[in-house]
Structures are given as structure tokens and as C-alpha cells.
Amino acid sequence: MTNAEIARVLERVAIRLEIDGANVFRVRAYKEGARIVAEHAEAMSAIANEPGALEAIKGIGKDLAARIRDLVATGRTDVDDELRAKIPDDVVDFTQLQGLGPKRVKTLFEELGIRDRAALEAAAKEGRLRDLKGFGEKVEQNVLKALATASQWAGRMLLAGAWPLAHALAERVAAVKGVEQVELAGSFRRRKETVGDVDVLACGGDPETVMEAFATHESVAEVLGRGDTKCSVRLKTGLQVDLRLVPRESFGAALMYFTGSKEHNIELRKLAIEKGWSLNEYGLTEGDRVIASATEAEVYAALGLAWIPPELREARGEIALAAKHALPRLLEREDLRADLHMHTTRSDGKHSIDEMVEAAKARGHEYVAITEHSKALAMANGFDAARVRQSAKEIAAARERHPGFPILHGLEVDILGDGELDLDDETLARLDWVIVSIHSRFDQAPEVATARVLKAIENPYVHAMGHPTGRLIGSREPVPFDVEQVTAAAARLGVAMEINASPDRLDLSDVHARIARANGCKFVIDTDAHATGQLDQLQFGVFQARRAGLTREDVLNALPYEEFLAAIRRRP
Ligand code: DGT
Ligand code: CA
Ligand code: CA
Ligand code: ZN
Numbered sequence: 001m002t003n004a005e006i007a008r009v010l011e012r013v014a015i016r017l018e019i020d021g022a023n024v025f026r027v028r029a030y031k032e033g034a035r036i037v038a039e040h041a042e043a044m045s046a047i048a049n050e051p052g053a054l055e056a057i058k059g060i061g062k063d064l065a066a067r068i069r070d071l072v073a074t075g076r077t078d079v080d081d082e083l084r085a086k087i088p089d090d091v092v093d094f095t096q097l098q099g100l101g102p103k104r105v106k107t108l109f110e111e112l113g114i115r116d117r118a119a120l121e122a123a124a125k126e127g128r129l130r131d132l133k134g135f136g137e138k139v140e141q142n143v144l145k146a147l148a149t150a151s152q153w154a155g156r157m158l159l160a161g162a163w164p165l166a167h168a169l170a171e172r173v174a175a176v177k178g179v180e181q182v183e184l185a186g187s188f189r190r191r192k193e194t195v196g197d198v199d200v201l202a203c204g205g206d207p208e209t210v211m212e213a214f215a216t217h218e219s220v221a222e223v224l225g226r227g228d229t230k231c232s233v234r235l236k237t238g239l240q241v242d243l244r245l246v247p248r249e250s251f252g253a254a255l256m257y258f259t260g261s262k263e264h265n266i267e268l269r270k271l272a273i274e275k276g277w278s279l280n281e282y283g284l285t286e287g288d289r290v291i292a293s294a295t296e297a298e299v300y301a302a303l304g305l306a307w308i309p310p311e312l313r314e315a316r317g318e319i320a321l322a323a324k325h326a327l328p329r330l331l332e333r334e335d336l337r338a339d340l341h342m343h344t345t346r347s348d349g350k351h352s353i354d355e356m357v358e359a360a361k362a363r364g365h366e367y368v369a370i371t372e373h374s375k376a377l378a379m380a381n382g383f384d385a386a387r388v389r390q391s392a393k394e395i396a397a398a399r400e401r402h403p404g405f406p407i408l409h410g411l412e413v414d415i416l417g418d419g420e421l422d423l424d425d426e427t428l429a430r431l432d433w434v435i436v437s438i439h440s441r442f443d444q445a446p447e448v449a450t451a452r453v454l455k456a457i458e459n460p461y462v463h464a465m466g467h468p469t470g471r472l473i474g475s476r477e478p479v480p481f482d483v484e485q486v487t488a489a490a491a492r493l494g495v496a497m498e499i500n501a502s503p504d505r506l507d508l509s510d511v512h513a514r515i516a517r518a519n520g521c522k523f524v525i526d527t528d529a530h531a532t533g534q535l536d537q538l539q540f541g542v543f544q545a546r547r548a549g550l551t552r553e554d555v556l557n558a559l560p561y562e563e564f565l566a567a568i569r570r571r572p
Contacts (some may be wrong), residue, residue, distance in 0.1 A: 001044070001045065001071050001072060001075055001218075002043065002045075002164070002218075002219070002357070003037050003038060003040055003043060003044055003207055004036050004038060004164060004169075005071075005111050005236060006036070006044055006068060006071050006072070007034040007037040007038035007078070008034070008082055008237070008568035009071060010031075010033045010034035010037060010064070010067070011030070011031065011034040012080070012092055013030050013067075013079060013080050013083060014027050014028075014030035014034060015092050015095050015102060016030040016083040016084070016092060016104035016162045017030060017083065018104055018106070019087055019091065019102050019106045019109060019353070020083065020086065020087065020106075021106065025128060026230055027526075028060065029063070029064060030064070031065040032059050032066075033059065033060060033068075034061060034163060035216055035350075035531075036057060036058070036059045036104035037068065038061075039055065039531065039533045041241075042070055042271070043077060045072045045073075046080070048068060048069050048072040048073070052234065052461045053305070054068055054069065057452075059174025062452070065346075067079060067080075068244055072529035080324070080529055087109065087509060088115050088116065090100055090115065090116040090120075091105060091108075091109050091114070091115060091116075093117075094108065094120060094152075096473050096474070096475055097143065097146035097147065097475060098142060098145070098146040098149075098442075098472070098476045099139055099142035099143060099146060100139075100143060100146070102564040103116075103134065104132075104133050104134060104135065104139070106390035107132050107133060107134065108120065108123075108129070108132070108137070109514065110183035112128065112129075113130070114188065118498060119145065120143065120147065121144070121147050124143045124144045124147070125139050125144065126330060127140065128456055129143060131254045135528075136491075137259070138356045139527040142443070145477070146439070146476075147472070148477060149475060149476065149477055150474060150475065151403060153194065153473065153474040154457065155195060155196060156194040156196050156474075157195055157237070157238070157239050158193065158194055158344070158473060158474075158504060159188065159191060159192060159193055159194060159195055159503065159540065159543070160503030160537065160540055161239075161440055161503070162188060162195050162198055163240055164200045165182050165187055165198075165219055165235055165237065165239060165241075166200070166241065166328075167184070167216055168217070168537065169198075169200060169214065169219070169243075170182050170183075170200055171436065171545050172213055172214065172217050173200065173202050173213060173214055173243065174202075175213070176205045176206075176209055176210050176213045177205065177206075177209070178204050178205035178206060179202055179203070179204045179205040179210060180203055180204035180205075180248060181201075181202065181203050181204065181248070181251055182200065182201070182202045183198070183200070183201050183202075183255055184198060184199070184200055185199040185201050185258040185259045185260075186198060186215045186257055186258060186259065186260060187260070187261075189259045189310045190260065190310045190311055190313055190314070190419070190547070191310070191311050191543035191544075191546065191547060192260065192547070193473055193503075193506045193509070193544065194473060194474075195239075196240075196243060197239065197240040197241065197561060198239065198240070198241045198242070198433035199241075199242050199244070199258050199351055200241060200243045200244070201243075201244050201246055201251070201254055201255055201258055202215075202243065202245055202246070203243070203245065203246055203248040203251045204248060205245075207228050207229070207245055208247060210243075211226055211228075211231045211243070211245075214231055214261075215231055215233060216235070217233075219235045219236060219237075220233045220234075220235055220236075221233075221234050221236045222234045224240070224464070228245070229244060229245045229246070230242065230243065230244050231243045231463050233445075237464075240255065240383070241432050244258065246281070247282075248294075249284045249294055250281070250283050250293040250294070251294065251295070252292070252293060252294050252295035252296045252297070252298060252299055253279075253280070253281055253282055253283040253284065253292075253293040254281045254282070254435060255296055255298055256268075256281075256296050256299055256300075257280065257281035259310050259313060260279065260313065260418075261314050261315065262313060262319075263309075263314065264313040264315050264318070264319070265341075266315070268303065268317050268319070269303075271303050271304075271319070272284060272303060279299075279303075279539075284299050284302050284303065284354075285478070296360065300322065304323060305319065305322040305323055305486075306322045306325045307322075308322050308327065309546065311330065311543065311546040311547045312330075312546075312547070312549065314463065314547070316514070325421075328549050328551070329457060329551050330545075330546040330549070330550065330551060331525075331542060331545045331546060331550050331551055331552055331554070331555055331558065332552075333538065333539050333542045335447045335552045335555070335558045336525060336538060336542070336555070336557055336558055337365060337366040337528055337546075337557060337558060337559065337560060337561070337564075337566070338364075338365050338366060338367045338368055338369070338557040338561075339360055339363075339365055339369075339527050339529070339557070340368065340369040340371070340408065340410065340433060340435075340524050340526050340557055341369065341371050341410075341412065341466055341498065341524070341526030341527065341528045341529075342356055342360075342368065342369070342370060342371060342526070342527060342528065342529040342530075342535070343372055343373070343412075343436055343529070343530045344356055344370060344372065344399055346372050346381070346383075346391070347372035347377075347380050347382060347383065348373065348377075348381060348530060349372075349378075349383045349529070349530045349531065350530060350531040350532075351531055351532050352394070353370055353394065353397065353398045354401065354402075355530070355532055355534075356368070356370065357398065357402050357405065357407060358376060358534060359532035359535050360531075360535060361402075361405060363535055363536070363538075364560060366405075367405065367406035367408065367433070368405075368406075368408065368566070369406070369407075369408035369409075369410035369433040370398075370408070370409065370410055371410035371412045371433065371435055371466075372391070372411060372412065372414055373411075373414070373439075374411060374412065374413045374414050374421075374422040374423050374440050375414075375416035375422055375423070376416065376422045376440070377439055378413060378501065378562075381409060381472070382414070382422070383423075385423060385424065385426075385427040387425075388411065388423065388427050389430070390407055391409065392430060395407055395409040398466075403486075406561050408432040408433040409426075409430075409431055409432045409433070410431060410432060410433035410434065410435065411423070411433075411434060411435070412435045412436075412437050412466055413428070413434060413435065413436050414436075414437065414438075414439055414440070415436050415437065415438050415452065415456040417440065417452065418452060418455070419443075419451060419453065419454070419456045420454030420455070420456075421436060421456060421459055421462075422491045425459070425461055427530075428459070428462075429461055429462075429463035429571070433463055433464075433568075434461050434462050434463050434464075435462075435463065435464045435465070435498065435526045436456050436457065436462050436464075436465055436466065437465070437469070437470075438453075438467075438468075438479055439470075439471045440514060442470055442476060442477075442479050444480075445480075446480040446481065446482065449480055449481040450481040450482045450485055450486060452481070453465075453481045453486050453488055454485070456487060456491055457486070457489060457493055457495045458489075458493065460541050460569075460571055460572050461571060462495055462569070463495065463496060463526050463568050463569050464495060464496040464497070464498055465490065465495060465496070465497055465498060466498045466500065466514070466526075466528070467498060467502070467505050467507040467509055467528065468486075468497055468498060468507060469481070469483075469508065469512065470503050470507065470510075471505065471507050471509070472505060473504045473505070473506065474504065475501075475504075478512075483512050483515050483516070484515060484519070487512075487516035487519040487521050488519045488520075490516070490519075490521050491519050491520035491522075493569065494522075494568075494569035494570065495569060496521065496522045496523055496524045496568070496569075497513070497516045497521045497522075497523050497524075498523070498524050498525070498526055498546075498555050499513060499523055499524070499525045499541045499544050499545050499550075500526060500527075500528050500529065500541065501525060501527045501528070501538050501539070501540045501542075501544070502528050502534070502537060502540075503537060503539045503540050505528070506541070506544045507538065507546075508544075509544070510544055510547035510548045511548075511557055513544065513545065513547075513548035513550065514548045515547060515555060517548060517549065517550060519555075521553050522554060522555070522556050522567070523545065523550060523556065524555065524556050524557050525538065525541040525542060525545055525555060525557060526538075526541065526557070527541070543550070556568065
């Protein structure tokens with residue numbers, strides 16, 4: 001088992017323990033253990049047999065170490081087996097639904113005996129949730145909404161979740177003797193925020209050996225089908241992966257076809273037909289004559305088009321731009337010089353200012369902003385005015401320890417329900433970098449939400465809007481404010497829109513960011529990291545930016561520090 005797989009088991013044990021009413025310390029130990037394993041650099045499987053090696057990791061005690069050894073050795077552990085026999089998978093998944101934490105799920109499970117999604121939906125529709133202790137009519141409605149949202153995403157996985165699995169399988173195939181090319185195609189290559197399945201293409205090598213290497217990878221749970229040119233597997237995480245072996249002379253055409261999107265392919269095929277040709281996964285042809293097939297660039301060129309980056313292949317006008325050779329030069333990870341949204345132990349982060357700064361430097365950043373929460377998020381130790389004054393001293397001290405590396409004193413200030421900000425202007429004026437975010441009242445009517453956000457960004461001390469719509473992929477719909485109106489106002493006011501790189505946020509979405517760009521907004525792409533490892537997630541924000549057609553010029557944290565300071569919103 002990989003660290004991610006072990007972490008997932010521990011995480012689900014923690015949730016089941018909580019539903020089961022176990023001691024809070026035990027629950028916390030498993031939760032912490034899951035996080036530590038997920039973020040640990042060495043593979044658990046590599047060190048499990050070294051006496052004392054697991055126990056030596058901070059946060060892993062004797063009990064957890066034994067569980068991890070079980071998982072490494074057999075893929076199972078008895079505490080998990082026992083809890084699974086008691087509490088079904090669906091019930092664990094309920095805790096991911098907006099408005100249902102382990103406490104409420106425990107009530108549903110114990111009082112109503114709800115064991116699966118259908119039963120939950122039925123109970124909510126029949127009005128049987130509202131009278132439960134700690135529920136009410138609002139929670140009941142939210143459960144119905146959350147179920148609808150979740151079913152829309154059912155069967156899909158976050159790109160970031162599929163990322164290590166897909167790469168591991170591709171590497172395994174690439175290592176087979178004779179294999180010449182391997183590419184991850186489909187929505188994965190288009191860097192869509194979620195993927196239905198992963199499509200791997202390869203050429204070269206002995207088909208039997210290639211398929212065998214793929215089908216026997218340790219992450220595979222089940223082989224769904226296997227032939228000479230195609231093999232489909234389901235991984236232990238539930239993700240389906242298809243491998244196709246294609247002829248080397250038509251690898252480019254196959255890569256284009258299986259990268260999609262389907263809508264993009266259809267437009268391309270129309271273009272080919274207009275020229276009296278045909279286009280499929282084997283090539284661009286005129287009768288028996290092959291016009292182009294070996295590389296994507298050749299096929300696009302033969303159609304009179306510039307090569308189109310996969311992130312743009314969604315039939316959103318990219319073909320017309322490619323015909324005029326006017327595609328945007330999309331942003332790249334290397335263009336970013338800073339991360340301007342991160343938390344430390346001072347609010348709800350896991351690492352200190354120094355640890356975050358060092359980690360940011362190690363990732364090549366030239367400056368950062370430290371942005372704790374404001375007081376409305378009491379559970380996250382949000383800052384009040386006095387705490388901001390003290391924070392200024394802490395940041396000044398940190399600057400002394402990191403000469404030549406600018407640290408902006410920032411804050412992520414809550415937008416209250418009525419559009420007021422959580423802190424007064426005098427306090428905001430002390431900060432170098434003010435992000436405003438919505439962390440409450442996600443269920444307002446569109447007009448109310450629009451007025452709320454407009455009021456918030458009118459405040460002259462605001463520099464950027466953090467995870468603007470508040471959506472959580474698979475569990476929470478965006479706050480329904482009018483994106484056209486808000487982004488037009490933001491552009492006029494000089495308030496940047498964030499593309500939050502956290503894999504389950506990716507907020508603004510590609511579609512919303514396109515609207516914002518068309519309205520003239522500037523952007524920041526930030527991780528919102530709550531731990532050093534999460535600073536690596538910046539790439540997922542870059543992918544989303546590319547899908548929105550953003551260039552370096554659109555993004556404030558692509559600027560060198562001095563230019564960044566000159567470009568952010570002017571204050572009174
Ligand atoms: P997914 O897996 O739902 O996240 O999305 P995709 O885009 O990866 O879709 P998938 O896996 O069904 O197929 C991979 C690519 O193969 C797709 O992007 C385009 C191509 N493709 C599949 N079916 C068709 C089709 O019926 N017509 C055309 N033109 N292309 C197709
Ligand atoms: Ca796919
Ligand atoms: Ca597929
Ligand atoms: Zn944040």
C-alpha cells in the first residue's frame with residue numbers, strides 16, 4: 001500500500017470511531033496519523049520492517065505503528081475490519097456532505113437506522129430529519145441539496161487524487177522494454193478539476209508484457225477487461241484506468257482523439273470534412289492517403305491550426321483562435337513568483353511562519369503573504385484588532401530572520417452575511433495584503449449574495465477576493481452571486497480574483513475565471529496552504545488558470561515583488 005492508501009484507511013477509521021462514539025483522543029490520534037502518513041516523505045512500506053522506525057515519526061504512537069505495519073503487510077487491519085462490519089461505507093461518506101458532520105451522522109445512524117444514501121434521501125424527503133436533536137428544517141433542506149450536488153459528481157475523482165495514481169501507472173508502463181511513448185490523455189491531460197476515468201496511451205513494446213505490467217500494478221484492485229490493444233482496471237481507490245496500445249505511426253492522431261474533449265474532436269472532424277478529408281484516431285486521411293498522423297502538431301498543422309494546449313480543448317473558441325494563430329500564451333507554474341494565501345499555527349495552520357517561509361523559498365518563491373483568519377472564524381483562532389497589532393510585530397521579527405525575502409503581513413478577512421467586513425478599516429489599514437473571503441451564509445438568494453459581495457469589495461482596503469464563490473467540488477455549490485456583475489466591479493475597483501489552488505476548491509472555476517478575465521480582472525493564484533506540503537498544490541491552480549485561458553500578464557503574483565506592489569489596489 002502507498003502512503004496515500006494507508007492514510008485513507010486511517011482517515012476512515014477515525015470517522016467511523018467518531019460515529020461510533022469513541023474517545024476524542026483516539027479519534028484525533030487516527031486523524032493526525034492519517035495526515036502524517038500522507039505527508040511523510042518516505043514510503044511506510046519501505047520503513048515498516050525497521051524496528052522502531054514508525055514509532056520514531058512524530059505523532060505516530062505504538063498503536064498506530066502496529067496498524068500501519070498490518071496495512072503494509074496484509075492491506076488490512078483488525079480495527080478497520082471491525083468498524084466496517086458495524087458502519088457501512090455510505091454512512092462514512094455522509095460525513096462529507098455539507099451540513100453533516102460525524103455527530104449528525106451518528107444520530108442518523110443510531111436513531112433512524114439509516115445505512116445508505118437512498119434511505120437518507122427518503123428520510124429527508126419525508127421530513128423525518130427535522131425533528132432529530134441538532135437538526136431542524138434548514139439542515140434537512142441542506143442534506144437534500146448536498147445529496148443532489150454529490151450525485152452530480154458521483155463516480156468522479158479530483159484531479160489531484162488521480163494525479164499520483166495515474167503517474168505511477170504510466171511510469172510502470174514506460175519502464176517496459178521497447179515502450180517508446182506513454183501519455184496520460186483524456187480529461188486528465190486537459191487538467192479538468194475532476195476525472196471520470198484515466199486514459200493512458202502507449203506505443204511500442206510487446207503487447208502481452210505491457211498489459212501484464214499494467215494489470216499487475218500494486219494499486220490495481222480488479223482487471224475489468226484485457227485484450228491485445230486495451231486493458232481496463234479498477235484501482236483500490238475506485239478509479240478506473242484504461243490503457244490503449246496504439247501504432248507508433250499514428251500515436252499523434254490517437255493522442256488527439258483520446259485527449260478530447262469530445263466536443264473539440266467533433267469540431268476538428270467538421271473542419272477535416274470541409275476539406276474533403278476524414279479524421280479519426282488513426283490519422284487525418286484523404287481516401288487511402290495518410291495526410292498526418294505521427295504527432296499532434298502535424299495533424300493540427302495539416303488542418304491549418306496552431307497546436308492547441310490540451311487545457312483549452314473544450315470547444316470554447318480555441319479552434320478559431322488556433323486558425324488565426326492567436327492562441328494565448330498560457331500561464332506556467334514557473335511564471336509564479338509568490339504564494340499570497342497561507343495559514344500558520346497562529347490561526348488554523350499546522351506549521352509556523354518560519355516553516356512556511358522556508359518551504360515557500362524551497363519551492364522557488366520570491367515573496368509570500370501570511371494570511372491568517374479573522375475573528376468570525378473563532379474555531380480557527382481568527383484574529384481580532386488587537387491580535388493584528390501583535391501579528392505586525394511577529395511578522396516584523398520574521399522579516400529580520402529572512403532578510404531579502406519579502407513577507408507581506410496579510411489577513412484573510414471574513415465577509416459577514418451583510419457584506420460588512422469582520423475587521424474595522426483602521427485595522428485593515430495596518431495590513432500589507434487584505435484578502436476577503438466568504439466562510440458562512442452560503443445559502444443566500446442570488447440578489448442578496450451579489451449585494452453582499454459588491455459591498456465587501458467596495459471597501460478600499462481590500463486587495464483580493466479569496467476562493468470567491470466558496471464552492472467545494474462535490475459537496476458545496478458556489479454562492480450564487482452574479483459573477484458578471486461582481487467581476488466587472490472587481491476589475492473597476494482593482495480587486496484581484498483568486499484562483500484558489502486547493503484541489504477541492506479550484507475557485508474561481510475555469511468558466512468563472514474566463515468571465516472575470518473578459519471583464520478585465522487581475523488574478524492571484526494561491527494555495528491557501530494550512531501546512532507546508534500543501535504549497536505544492538499551486539500547480540493545480542495553474543492548471544485551472546490555463547483552462548481559463550490566463551496568461552502571465554493576467555496574474556499579479558507572476559510579477560517581481562516591486563512591480564507587484566505597484567500593481568495592487570491603491571489605497572485612500
Ligand atoms: P472523463 O473521463 O469523463 O473525465 O472525460 P474524458 O474526456 O476523459 O472522456 P472519456 O474517458 O470518455 O474519453 C476520452 C476521450 O476519448 C474523450 O475526451 C474524447 C474521446 N472520445 C470518447 N468517446 C468519443 C466519441 O464518441 N466521439 C469522439 N469524437 N471522441 C470520443
Ligand atoms: Ca477519461
Ligand atoms: Ca476512458
Ligand atoms: Zn484561507
